[in-house]
Amino acid sequence: MLVSYIDTSVIIAALDPIDPRRNKAIEVLENEHDKIISELTLVELASTLARREKLLGQMMDKLGLNREETILAILIYILKKFGIRYETIDGWIRYPLVGKVYKPIATAVELSKYIKLRTLDLLHLAYTKLLMEKGIYLQKLITMDSDYEKISNIIKKLFNIAVRVIV
Secondary structure, three states, rough: OOEEOOOHHHHHHOOOOOOOOOOHHHHHHHHHHHHHEOOOHHHHHHHHHOHHHHHHHEEEEEEHHOOHHHHHHHHHHHHHHOOOEOOOOOOOOEEEEOOEEEEHHHHHHHHOOOOOOOOHHHHHHHHHHHHOOOOEEEEEEOOOHHHHHOHHHHHHHHHEEEEOOOO
8 A cells, every 4th residue: 555654744734724735735634545654743743732822721621631631632633533644663773882873863864964954854754764664665755845845856766755745
């Protein structure tokens, strides 16, 4: 089965009523068949929710939950609503003179030699690579981040996956 890795930016745009790309993001999340995210996406979403104090407070009152439980409930709701699967990466890589480094971090460091992106974007690519090594056949990476357009050919060459940037 062909799987699409969904970048955090797509989910955030779909949830943001003032984002002009919201409808396109929702369409992608509703129409892509097999969607996957990483633990990095969960952290980014949780961080975004935690900073939306007013919304979080309203949801806490409505659900009768504490802050942590509310954030988790919203994350679960997002995954269920859009049929998104969450996949973890296990393992460590040992670097000389450094010691154990979590596999996604070590992979992002390795990729930084070839791909010039910001840290979180490099980490998403590292997760993409590691998910494929885990046996998940990724067809494409879907994002709202235009920085990926500049390097889509490099990603295609290195990982054999397409990049779809929603604008």
